[in-house]
Amino acid sequence: MRVDVSRWLSRRTYTATNYQAAALSAAKQAQGRTVSVVLPALNEERTVGAIVEEIRRELVESHALVDELVVADSGSTDRTVVAAESAGARVVRVDDVLPERGRVPGKGEALWKSLHVTDGDLIVFIDSDLISFDPQFVVGLLGPLLTDPTVGYVKGLYDRPLSTAEGLVPSGGGRVTELTARPLLGALWPQLSGFVQPLSGEYAGRRELLEQVPFVSHYGVEFGLLIDLAELAGVDALAQVDLGTRRHSHQPDAALGRMAGQIIQTALARCPGIGVPSDQLIQYVRTGGGIEAVTWDVGVVERPPMRTVPAYAARRTTGAPGWSA
Ligand SMILES: O=c1ccn([C@@H]2O[C@H](COP(=O)(O)OP(=O)(O)O[C@H]3O[C@H](CO)[C@@H](O)[C@H](O)[C@H]3O)[C@@H](O)[C@H]2O)c(=O)[nH]1
Numbered sequence: 001m002r003v004d005v006s007r008w009l010s011r012r013t014y015t016a017t018n019y020q021a022a023a024l025s026a027a028k029q030a031q032g033r034t035v036s037v038v039l040p041a042l043n044e045e046r047t048v049g050a051i052v053e054e055i056r057r058e059l060v061e062s063h064a065l066v067d068e069l070v071v072a073d074s075g076s077t078d079r080t081v082v083a084a085e086s087a088g089a090r091v092v093r094v095d096d097v098l099p100e101r102g103r104v105p106g107k108g109e110a111l112w113k114s115l116h117v118t119d120g121d122l123i124v125f126i127d128s129d130l131i132s133f134d135p136q137f138v139v140g141l142l143g144p145l146l147t148d149p150t151v152g153y154v155k156g157l158y159d160r161p162l163s164t165a166e167g168l169v170p171s172g173g174g175r176v177t178e179l180t181a182r183p184l185l186g187a188l189w190p191q192l193s194g195f196v197q198p199l200s201g202e203y204a205g206r207r208e209l210l211e212q213v214p215f216v217s218h219y220g221v222e223f224g225l226l227i228d229l230a231e232l233a234g235v236d237a238l239a240q241v242d243l244g245t246r247r248h249s250h251q252p253d254a255a256l257g258r259m260a261g262q263i264i265q266t267a268l269a270r271c272p273g274i275g276v277p278s279d280q281l282i283q284y285v286r287t288g289g290g291i292e293a294v295t296w297d298v299g300v301v302e303r304p305p306m307r308t309v310p311a312y313a314a315r316r317t318t319g320a321p322g323w324s325a
């Protein structure tokens with residue numbers, strides 16, 4: 001293993017159980033900081049309510065660690081919005097935010113626009129499809145940020161059980177991580193190969209850094225943030241925290257293939273000089289008539305650093321609300 005990676009692993013890998021909500025809340029207040037938690041959601045009626053409920057009860061009401069709890073909804077057609085609101089979140093419809101900048105589908109867009117509708121100095125992102133969510137995830141992600149001013153961005157790491165037809169097996173989840181993201185990092189950004197879960201949907205960062213980097217649309221967002229934040233702040237400003245075990249709802253293989261395509265597009269866009277890659281992915285399905293080719297667009301859009309968006313800059317200066325009611 002590279003010496004720099006080995007050093008980074010021992011210096012910048014933390015453990016969530018070493019942090020307590022009460023102590024972090026006191027540190028947050030002493031530093032005069034605020035915390036926003038953002039849950040991106042698209043049709044997550046089965047899980048979003050329980051996650052919001054846990055964070056509100058434990059971290060907003062009991063410990064005042066979280067100041068703002070927002071669900072960024074990408075246009076759910078199920079009861080996600082009702083479930084999130086009844087559990088105590090403010091729900092923001094992504095399409096209502098910065099409408100003059102146009103609308104791009106996908107998770108990355110939800111996270112990018114969430115910067116404009118939140119106020120926290122520290123922002124925690126948590127996927128809203130988690131099963132058996134533990135609010136200690138949020139505590140763990142905030143721990144290094146609230147106790148070490150040289151840490152700017154913290155990614156979750158965890159064991160990833162996989163639900164199979166035979167039941168739950170203790171590992172095997174994170175297939176795009178294993179088959180695409182980590183091999184790409186190893187080949188092109190080996191200095192980042194200490195990240196156990198580079199695609200984790202649970203991470204936290206300082207607003208002053210997040211607003212200075214582009215946000216890639218769709219599922220390129222996590223890969224892009226990792227590379228761009230390392231470039232901006234240096235690898236030593238990035239950290240990871242062991243959150244234990246994480247379960248979520250799995251997408252089918254073909255959907256993960258398209259996710260991998262978006263991550264590859266994100267990586268290639270960060271390799272100067274290779275030209276413009278094709279953004280088409282062909283997948284094959286067997287139908288009654290034989291094998292059918294289905295062509296998908298796996299292109300991603302790079303949203304500019306939020307700090308460069310005039311409406312955002314104006315809102316940060318004046319404190320005026322940035323979202324449509
Ligand atoms: O248009 C969308 C699509 C998804 N989501 C939400 O984003 C989260 C993650 O999406 P999901 O489809 O569950 O992704 P995973 O299969 O879990 O993919 C993993 O890998 C992705 C690529 O890095 C990350 O974005 C995910 O957070 C990470 O869990 C969930 O809360 C979704 O509801 C949106 O908000 N808007």
Ligand SMILES: O=C(O)[C@H](O)COP(=O)(O)O
Binds near residue numbers: 250
């Ligand atoms: O991180 C990943 O690789 C994707 O979320 C896929 O995860 P899964 O294999 O657990 O569905």
